[in-house]
Amino acid sequence: xxxxxxxxxxxxxxxxxxxxxxxxxxxxxxxxxxxxxxxxxxxxxxxxxxxxxxxxxxxxxxxxxxxxxxxxxxxxxxxxxxxxxxxxxxxxxxxxxxxxxxxxxxxxxxxxxxxxxxxxxxxxxxxxxxxxxxxxxxxxxxxxxxxxxxxxxxxxxxxxxxxxxxxxxxxxxxxxxxxxxxxxxxxxxxxxxxxxxxxxxxxxxxxxxxxxxxxxxxxxxxxxxxxxxxxxxxxxxxxxxxxxxxxxxxxxxxxxxxxxxxxxxxxxxxxxxxxxxxxxxxxxxxxxxxxxxxxxxxxxxxxxxxxxxxxxxxxxxxxxxxxxxxxxxxxxxxxxxxxxxxxxxxxxxxxxxxxxxxxx
Amino acid sequence: xxxxxxxxxxxxxxxxxxxxxxxxxxxxxxxxxxxxxxxxxxxxxxxxxxxxxxxxxxxxxxxxxxxxxxxxxxxxxxxxxxxxxxxxxxxxxxxxxxxxxxxxxxxxxxxxxxxxxxxxxxxxxxxxxxxxxxxxxxxxxxxxxxxxxxxxxxxxxxxxxxxxxxxxxxxxxxxxxxxxxxxxxxxxxxxxxxxxxxxxxxxxxxxxxxxxxxxxxxxxxxxxxxxxxxxxxxxxxxxxxxxxxxxxxxxxxxxxxxxxxxxxxxxxxxxxxxxxxxxx
Ligand SMILES: Nc1ncnc2c1ncn2[C@@H]1O[C@H](COP(=O)(O)OP(=O)(O)OP(=O)(O)O)[C@@H](O)[C@H]1O
Ligand SMILES: [Mg+2]
Numbered sequence: 001x002x003x004x005x006x007x008x009x010x011x012x013x014x015x016x017x018x019x020x021x022x023x024x025x026x027x028x029x030x031x032x033x034x035x036x037x038x039x040x041x042x043x044x045x046x047x048x049x050x051x052x053x054x055x056x057x058x059x060x061x062x063x064x065x066x067x068x069x070x071x072x073x074x075x076x077x078x079x080x081x082x083x084x085x086x087x088x089x090x091x092x093x094x095x096x097x098x099x100x101x102x103x104x105x106x107x108x109x110x111x112x113x114x115x116x117x118x119x120x121x122x123x124x125x126x127x128x129x130x131x132x133x134x135x136x137x138x139x140x141x142x143x144x145x146x147x148x149x150x151x152x153x154x155x156x157x158x159x160x161x162x163x164x165x166x167x168x169x170x171x172x173x174x175x176x177x178x179x180x181x182x183x184x185x186x187x188x189x190x191x192x193x194x195x196x197x198x199x200x201x202x203x204x205x206x207x208x209x210x211x212x213x214x215x216x217x218x219x220x221x222x223x224x225x226x227x228x229x230x231x232x233x234x235x236x237x238x239x240x241x242x243x244x245x246x247x248x249x250x251x252x253x254x255x256x257x258x259x260x261x262x263x264x265x266x267x268x269x270x271x272x273x274x275x276x277x278x279x280x281x282x283x284x285x286x287x288x289x290x291x292x293x294x295x296x297x298x299x300x301x302x303x304x305x306x307x308x309x310x311x312x313x314x315x316x317x318x319x320x321x322x323x324x325x326x327x328x329x330x331x332x333x334x335x336x337x338x339x340x341x342x343x344x345x346x347x348x349x350x351x352x353x354x355x356x357x358x359x360x
Numbered sequence: 361x362x363x364x365x366x367x368x369x370x371x372x373x374x375x376x377x378x379x380x381x382x383x384x385x386x387x388x389x390x391x392x393x394x395x396x397x398x399x400x401x402x403x404x405x406x407x408x409x410x411x412x413x414x415x416x417x418x419x420x421x422x423x424x425x426x427x428x429x430x431x432x433x434x435x436x437x438x439x440x441x442x443x444x445x446x447x448x449x450x451x452x453x454x455x456x457x458x459x460x461x462x463x464x465x466x467x468x469x470x471x472x473x474x475x476x477x478x479x480x481x482x483x484x485x486x487x488x489x490x491x492x493x494x495x496x497x498x499x500x501x502x503x504x505x506x507x508x509x510x511x512x513x514x515x516x517x518x519x520x521x522x523x524x525x526x527x528x529x530x531x532x533x534x535x536x537x538x539x540x541x542x543x544x545x546x547x548x549x550x551x552x553x554x555x556x557x558x559x560x561x562x563x564x565x566x567x568x569x570x571x572x573x574x575x576x577x578x579x580x581x582x583x584x585x586x587x588x589x590x591x592x593x594x595x596x597x598x599x600x601x602x603x604x605x606x607x608x609x610x611x612x613x614x615x616x617x618x619x620x621x622x623x624x625x626x627x628x629x630x631x632x633x634x635x636x637x638x639x640x
Contacts, residue, residue: 055546076543085540091541091544091559093562102545106548106549106554151547160547
């Protein structure tokens with residue numbers, strides 16, 4: 001992408017637990033000041049990857065560098081990183097101020113420096129006045145702010161975040177996502193975030209690495225990954241997708257739903273076409289589209305900003321999901337269940353992906 | 361028994377606890393109370409504190425109390441210092457061997473203390489196994505060493521008996537320490553040793569406290585070990601035994617027993633306070 005040296009690189013990292021390959025030949029480079037998310041389902045190796053960067057697990061093979069320096073075998077306390085855990089992990093026997101000052105004290109900073117920095121950090125996370133409280137006296141959100149202050153006060157070379165907001169309720173999570181992102185950008189801190197929440201990854205990251213089975217399947221900017229998923233797994237894990245598998249015949253894909261026009265020339269004889277629900281057009285507007293499909297609406301649900309429809313295609317019985325902007329103030333869905341409608345999408349909004357739709 | 365079912369939860373609980381409570385009352389609380397009462401009973405049948413006044417102003421007896429407490433304190437200190445690393449290995453390093461370690465810790469408690477103390481006698485007698493190894497088999501010494509009736513051996517035997525209690529107390533608290541706290545400290549630049557002193561040790565002081573009080577209490581009342589292995593100690597339990605059996609001064613023996621009981625109760629009170637702080 002650019003020529004600046006990476007703040008953090010992982011090259012060909014492997015880690016086995018017994019016979020289980022937790023991380024499998026993983027490559028990743030994080031640019032200075034960028035926030036990269038590791039996103040993936042439970043057990044895909046996100047935490048293991050983060051712990052190898054931190055130094056709590058050591059890779060079986062491969063190399064990790066921080067700021068160009070090989071740290072693969074370096075002890076965690078020598079790496080100059082900051083970490084925020086899902087469980088906050090504040091020292092329960094120390095006050096807020098002592099928690100935040102911990103890293104400075106370990107580095108041998110003077111009492112005066114410690115006091116000044118603690119004040120500055122607590123001001124930044126809006127916790128001025130709580131210096132003498134103990135962690136157990138704070139709310140979850142406040143504890144996580146203290147944890148953030150404690151990690152940032154030492155100017156870490158990379159900030160590691162392992163599901164930092166997983167223990168918070170939804171509203172608080174969203175405001176904290178915004179807050180952490182804003183702080184990370186302002187301080188130009190390089191950060192690696194682990195999450196299995198796709199919205200969190202999309203709203204906070206410069207780049208998302210979608211992981212599955214110990215590998216990175218796709219790396220890219222959030223909108224990039226959303227609009228151009230490379231695999232069926234990424235298409236369905238990040239957002240929802242209609243997947244049509246089939247055989248290539250000329251410029252069409254022969255699928256169970258019918259012969260669908262292709263947006264591009266696939267590499268092989270078989271291919272999978274992914275269409276996002278919000279790209280699917282229902283009703284009269286679809287009758288001019290090249291798919292020439294018809295279907296019956298089998299379910300409709302109002303979701304606030306949009307309405308979701310389940311459509312069963314005529315003839316094939318294939319299920320298609322479609323989103324439409326909610327178009328009445330009362331929030332009524334404008335297409336009733338049972339209505340028969342033309343179904344289609346602009347050809348360029350279909351994306352060819354590899355792999356098959358996940359079997360449920 | 362249909363009406364048992366209709367009892368309130370509280371009544372049922374009382375009913376279930378009753379046998380144990382009655383047993384304790386008859387064989388434990390009543391003799392203790394009777395014994396203590398005797399120490400307040402004057403010759404003329406009235407109430408008196410004179411025995412306590414005499415006892416607590418007598419230099420000899422004060423010395424005995426001091427010796428009891430100091431011996432227990434030394435045993436406690438050594439036990440905790442030995443127990444902490446064992447507990448640490450048990451919780452953090454043993455993995456699937458932890459069950460074996462717990463078994464090895466508890467197994468000695470299943471044998472009678474008298475048997476174990478005799479074991480020490482056999483090992484450390486003048487012509488015992490240890491001396492035989494040192495002198496005959498290995499030839500490290502010219503003459504056998506005198507082990508029995510030395511303070512060191514008595515203390516070692518007491519520590520041997522009491523270390524498991526300290527290990528189990530410390531291990532149970534150490535088990536609850538969140539590893540992420542230690543990892544957090546390391547991320548912030550603390551070495552492993554520093555992490556131990558900054559995080560692990562402070563978070564396990566409750567376990568150390570509980571274990572220490574337990575060991576101290578048991579050491580304070582220990583009798584068999586000191587009788588069989590000697591060591592020249594003059595402690596309260598030994599003196600009480602003498603008064604009951606040799607001097608037959610029951611009133612004085614009762615007075616000393618009550619003082620020992622008060623020390624034990626004070627320890628118990630401390631222990632309960634510690635437990636309550638842990639929220640157990
Ligand atoms: N210390 C360990 N010993 C054995 N297996 C482990 C260990 N740590 C992780 N694993 C296994 O490695 C795999 C990856 O685990 P990891 O914790 O990295 O997943 P994750 O992506 O963080 O999942 P989650 O979203 O549930 O936190 C899992 O199958 C897990 O069971
Ligand atoms: Mg995880």
